Amino acid sequence: MIAKNKLFQNPMNMMFAVASFIVLALWPVVGYGQERPNIILILVDDLGYGDVGFNGGEFPTPRINDLASKGIIMDRYYVAPVCSPTRAGLMTGRYPDRFGLRETVIPPWRDFGVDTSEVFLPEILEKAGYKHRAMIGKWHLGHSRLDYHPMNRGFTHFYGHYNGAIDYFSHKREGELDWHDDFAPSYDKGYATDLLAEEAVSCIKEYNDDAAPFFMYVAFNAPHWPLQAKEEDLLASGFDKSLPRFSTDKGYGEEGRGNTRKQTYEAMVRALDRGIGEIIDALEEEGIMENTILIFHSDNGPAPGEGGSAGNLKGHKFQEWEGGVRVPAVIYWKDKFEGGERIDQVMGFVDMFPTLVELAGYKGEMNIEFDGISMAPVLFGKKENIERTFYLGYGAMVNQNWKLMMKKGSKPSMDIKEDILFNMKEDPYETINVKKAHEESFLKMKSWLQKYEDIQAEVSVPAYHVGREGFKAPKEWKIH
Numbered sequence: 028m029i030a031k032n033k034l035f036q037n038p039m040n041m042m043f044a045v046a047s048f049i050v051l052a053l054w055p056v057v058g059y060g061q062e063r064p065n066i067i068l069i070l071v072d073d074l075g076y077g078d079v080g081f082n083g084g085e086f087p088t089p090r091i092n093d094l095a096s097k098g099i100i101m102d103r104y105y106v107a108p109v110c111s112p113t114r115a116g117l118m119t120g121r122y123p124d125r126f127g128l129r130e131t132v133i134p135p136w137r138d139f140g141v142d143t144s145e146v147f148l149p150e151i152l153e154k155a156g157y158k159h160r161a162m163i164g165k166w167h168l169g170h171s172r173l174d175y176h177p178m179n180r181g182f183t184h185f186y187g188h189y190n191g192a193i194d195y196f197s198h199k200r201e202g203e204l205d206w207h208d209d210f211a212p213s214y215d216k217g218y219a220t221d222l223l224a225e226e227a228v229s230c231i232k233e234y235n236d237d238a239a240p241f242f243m244y245v246a247f248n249a250p251h252w253p254l255q256a257k258e259e260d261l262l263a264s265g266f267d268k269s270l271p272r273f274s275t276d277k278g279y280g281e282e283g284r285g286n287t288r289k290q291t292y293e294a295m296v297r298a299l300d301r302g303i304g305e306i307i308d309a310l311e312e313e314g315i316m317e318n319t320i321l322i323f324h325s326d327n328g329p330a331p332g333e334g335g336s337a338g339n340l341k342g343h344k345f346q347e348w349e350g351g352v353r354v355p356a357v358i359y360w361k362d363k364f365e366g367g368e369r370i371d372q373v374m375g376f377v378d379m380f381p382t383l384v385e386l387a388g389y390k391g392e393m394n395i396e397f398d399g400i401s402m403a404p405v406l407f408g409k410k411e412n413i414e415r416t417f418y419l420g421y422g423a424m425v426n427q428n429w430k431l432m433m434k435k436g437s438k439p440s441m442d443i444k445e446d447i448l449f450n451m452k453e454d455p456y457e458t459i460n461v462k463k464a465h466e467e468s469f470l471k472m473k474s475w476l477q478k479y480e481d482i483q484a485e486v487s488v489p490a491y492h493v494g495r496e497g498f499k500a501p502k503e504w505k506i507h
Contacts, residue, residue, distance in 0.1 A: 063240040065319040072251035075329030077338025079355045086296045090304030097366040098359030105375035108351040111167045113326040118147045120380030120399040127487030136498035139488045140169020148380050149181030155389035158239035164223050164246035186226045195219040195255040201500035212503040220249045224302030228309040235313045249299040255283030256294030264294040292334030317361045324356035341457045347423035372405045373415045418479040431472040
């Protein structure tokens with residue numbers, strides 16, 4: 028139940044839990060055995076709110092759009108503004124500040140991983156009877172020790188890469204192969220996005236032969252930099268071979284670059300959309316689409332200058348403005364969720380763990396103090412909204428009506444000169460500070476914010492550049 032083993036962040040969340048406990052107890056829940064749904068969590072990398080057709084984007088995303096038309100568009104879905112923190116929150120249901128991973132990602136030269144005392148989502152799904160639990164794609168939660176490996180964090184299979192920003196064709200980072208099949212290096216040839224989609228399809232076919240439900244976490248690295256696309260997708264995006272390719276992409280080779288960054292980014296999105304379509308097709312062909320929960324969302328907003336778009340939202344990756352932390356997101360469960368809806372419920376990455384555990388029908392003990400709460404009542408249409416205050420980090424917090432951004436604690440790059448309160452219902456694009464006109468709401472938000480600002484992790488990941496000089500990657504990125 029929602030009220031069990033959860034850490035409620037404000038009085039309204041606690042009141043909701045008490046009021047809804049009896050209602051939830053009467054709901055039909057997913058039974059054990061074959062009725063439990065398969066779960067596929069698709070995370071994409073640096074895709075902006077305005078990069079998908081269902082949010083008015085200009086890039087062709089027909090398969091993602093089709094999924095959105097049949098599922099629920101989670102229009103106010105929030106994440107961290109950079110990727111490792113989002114991935115950590117997804118796997119733990121807890122804000123990454125609690126284990127020192129809010130500020131930056133885990134770079135190749137870093138001996139750091141999410142604290143091994145933290146419980147990961149697949150560990151609970153194992154208890155719920157999910158025999159197969161695959162992690163496919165970009166891990167980015169620790170690679171320096173075997174304790175951090177996906178298969179030591181609850182997954183039964185891993186195929187992909189430890190680091191971010193790998194070469195899409197050679198699969199190298201820092202000059203060494205970063206492509207793996209379980210614990211062994213993999214020399215599979217091909218474009219990274221294609222290989223990840225192919226592996227997901229292969230796993231679907233394999234796991235469907237077993238009566239047990241499966242969980243797959245498919246973390247595409249596209250369309251994250253380096254900008255590299257296949258020739259066919261570049262040509263479909265308007266590439267002209269008679270014109271020069273854009274200038275060097277920060278040390279990566281020329282292969283895969285189009286005439287412009289935006290053109291290449293579009294080509295990468297085409298491949299990503301096609302790969303997601305292949306996963307959906309495999310579910311249809313195997314006859315298990317009806318009892319599979321599909322989740323799709325990005326890990327943060329678009330990187331500046333790389334071709335992506337946050338639409339009309341303010342800001343981009345690295346920032347707590349809406350464009351950096353509000354991302355395209357869809358959840359689908361045929362015949363269980365009312366499709367074709369767009370909801371404005373404030374929710375986000377730390378809510379996914381408790382939500383999926385409830386949808387999987389697990390009622391056992393977890394001993395986790397979640398920052399997230401289950402959004403099942405809203406997804407099932409049993410409740411229009413849950414009062415939710417969501418911590419965004421660095422002096423920022425948002426709920427259904429308001430967004431608070433404090434000068435103290437904000438990033439210097441944000442250049443926030445005064446405390447700000449936005450009316451999100453009337454001003455979703457963050458243009459007018461209404462703090463003086465709504466002092467009571469400002470003070471209430473500020474009081475909720477402080478408990479998160481006071482979080483002090485025992486250890487924190489150092490700044491990105493620390494340890495970079497003189498670093499040499501291990502052969503085949505083997506973990507010793």
